[in-house]
Amino acid sequence: MSTVPAPALVDRYRTRAPRYTSYPTAPQFRPIAEDELREPLSRGEGPVALYVHVPFCQRLCHYCGCHVEIRKNRDLGAEYVDSVLREAALWRAYQQPGRKLGQLALGGGTPTFLRSEYLSRLVAGLAGLWPLGPGAELSIEVDPRTVSSEELEALPKIGFTRVNLGVQDVDETVLAAVNRPQPFPLVGQAFSTLRGAGLAQVGVDLVYGLPAQTEESFGATLDAVATLRPTRIALFQYAHVPWLKPQQKLIERFARPDSDGRTRMWALAREKLGGAGYVEVGMDHFALPGDELVLALQNGSLQRNFEGYTTHAGHDLLGLGVSAIGGFDGAYAQNTKDRERYGARVGEGKLAVERGLLLTADDIARRRVIMSLFCNFTVDLGDADYAEELSRLERFVEDGLVTIDGSRVSVTPNGRFFIRNVCAVFDRYLEADVATRRYSETA
Ligand code: SF4
CATH class of the missing domain: 1.10.10.920 (Arc Repressor Mutant, subunit A)
Incomplete structure (x- = not known):
């Protein structure tokens, strides 16, 4: 209700506060040396979780709060994958032998900026360092606007078990205001293609508080998305932080829902998604009964990390790629946000960690x-x-x-x-x- x-x-x-994907939060990180991470890395045991950040997108959404680089040339992906695999081998060398991969998540940016052959090389390379453990979950964020049917069909063959589609909203006026034209039928097609290819776990990201959004339009978005029966829906409140993300200034000319409006949208989502059979998980996720997030909620093993809610309790998380953050046994580590510097560092056989914290x-x-x-x-x-x-x-x-x-x-x-x-x-x-x-x- x-x-x-x-x-x-x-x-x-009303105040300003973190979303607590870590504690202490990233602003508390300080410059940290590779040597300081040696001990926490060597202490860990059990399955490993990996997050790979792919920073490339082909067009900038004006609400974007991620670390992105706008690029058209998808050939850039080959070199990037080489760097990530080099970096992964460096992390692996610090860990005890015999560790398996429990979870791999590709986020961005747009991970499907990487052509299928590069994704395949990336997954195979990582699995060569950490063999897949039982029930390993391999997930990838997909932008339905820039991926072909063939590329979607390739995802389960590469090994992905879960896909998250960036939808955000389906209203054309809202999408135009944020520079993200995305006809809803494209989203529906992506669902059909993925399910036809045998990928049952398909989730959706939505954002409320966007410019030109109204309670009515957002209600229609919720209804439309629920008809696709995604297994998970992540519902994020738009964070307007133009002092950190200057492109967000471009949407200030549009009316945005005020605090009261955003609150009502959040309540509307709970009502509509609850009515459509979804279980509320934590602060901002909804999932169908039987989904692992719901089971984790019910058995008390739900966890939170830099990607939001997760079922992989207690796994060391290594962040690979530009700007990626990891957290393992009493330490956090974040890579440089500069891609050239990142490539140069790992090319020299050094981790690209720039900031972090020993807890x-x-x-x-x-x-x-x-x-x-x-x-x-x-x-x-x-x-x-x-x-x-x-x-x-x-x-x-x-x-x-x-x-x-x-x-x-x-x-x-x-x-x-x-x-x-x-x-x-x-x-x-x-x-x-x-x-x-x-x-x-x-x-
Ligand atoms: S697709 Fe995602 S990461 Fe890329 S610009 Fe849009 S919001 Fe940012």
């Missing part, structure tokens, strides 16, 4: 609290001393957003919209960050 948070509450709690015991304890709240909306604080945080949660309790029962903190159904605010209470770095306006608004 959908609950629209009261505008007065939304106003009261303190306090960081690790707070990460557990924040991730548990983000994934399960509840956490047992145990006997840790969070007296100050508990006193800051009192106003959330008074507003019916949180309950506190002994050491257990739980977010109520009405409080889910404010999950970033609740987690921010446990973020010991946030106060300094907010002053720098690094994050998007919570509502």
